[in-house]
Amino acid sequence: MSLSADILRGHTDAIILAQLMDGDSYGYEINKNISQRAGGAYGFKEATLYTAFKRLEQNGFITSYWGDDGPGARRRYYAITQAGICQMAADRQEWAETKKVLDALIDQKED
Amino acid sequence: MSLSADILRGHTDAIILAQLMDGDSYGYEINKNISQRAGGAYGFKEATLYTAFKRLEQNGFITSYWGDDGPGARRRYYAITQAGICQMAADRQEWAETKKVLDALIDQKED
DNA sequence: CGATATACCTCACCTGTCAAGGTATTTCCG
DNA sequence: CGGAAATACCTTGACAGGTGAGGTATATCG
Secondary structure: OOOOHHHHHHOHHHHHHHHHHHOOHHHHHHHHHHHHHHHOOOOOOOHHHHHHHHHHHHHOOEEEEEEOOOOOOHHHHHHOOOHHHHHHHHHHHHHHHHHHHHHHHHHOOOO | OOOHHHHOOOOOOHHHHHOOOOOOOOOOHHHHHHHOOOOOOOOOOOHHHHHHHHHHHHHEEEEEEEEOOOOOOOEEEEOOOOOHHHHHHHHHHHHHHHHHHHHHOOOOOOO
16 A cells, blocks of 8 residues: 555655664665665655755754765765754654544544 | 644544544534544644535535534534545555554654 | 624635656666 | 666646635524
8 A cells, every 4th residue: 555645744854854863864865765664655756855855954954965976976965963853853752642643533443 | 732734634534534433413513523532632723624524525425414503503414425434444544554654764763 | 782602614825745857977788 | 989777866836735814694691
C-alpha cells in the first residue's frame, strides 16, 4: 500500500529532520534513505523535498553547504541545527499525541 | 497539547465517517463528539466541517436529510452509506500503515 | 426585547504537494 | 569520441484542503 500525500502532510519536516539526526546528508541520499526506511511505501517527490529544505533552512532548523563533488553532480549537504533538534523533539511528541487522538477517533472497536 | 491542522489533514473524512458509524448525526453534535473523544485536544473548525460534509456527500460516502427541529435551529442529519463504510475500512487500514511508516521514519530509538 | 446558544453555510486566502520542465556533471557502452 | 543514462539540483504554476471572517435563522432566558 502506498500512502496518499495528504496523510503525510505536516510530517514532512519531521521526517527530514529525523534523517539528519544520523548526520549530514544531501537531497538525493536523504530521499533514498527515507524510501528505504519506509519499505518502499513512500518517498518524497523532488519538488516537495526541495521546498521542504528551503522552508527548514528559513526557519533555522537546518543549514546547508556545497560538499565535495563525489561521483555524479555537485551535492548540497544539509545539517540539523540546535533549533532543529528541539523542533524534532517537539515533532516527536506531537506524533505521539496524534497517534493517541486518532486512535481514539478512528477507533477500531475490534474484539 | 493541541494538534496543528496539517497533521490531521487527510484524516478529516475518516474521522467524520467513524463518527457516523455510531448512527446518524448532525454537524454540531458530530463536532462536539469529536472534541470530547479527542479529550478536548482537537476539534474541527466549522468551515472545515461543512466543507468535508459536502465533499463526502459528493463522493457518495454519506447522505443527508433535514431532521425534526429540536431545540435551537433546524438540523441537517448525515448518514453513512455502504460506500462510506467501505471507505472507512480503507481509511483504517491506511491509518495502520501510516503509523508503521511514520514510526519507522520518526524513529525514537529509545532504549 | 436583547443577549446567548444552537445550528447551518459561503467566500477569499494561505500553505503544502506535485507534475512538468529545466540545468549540469559523471559514467558507461559502443 | 558520442550519446544515453544516472546522479543531482532547482523553479514554476496549478490544485486541494483548512480556515478566518462573515452571514443567516431559530429558540430560550432574563
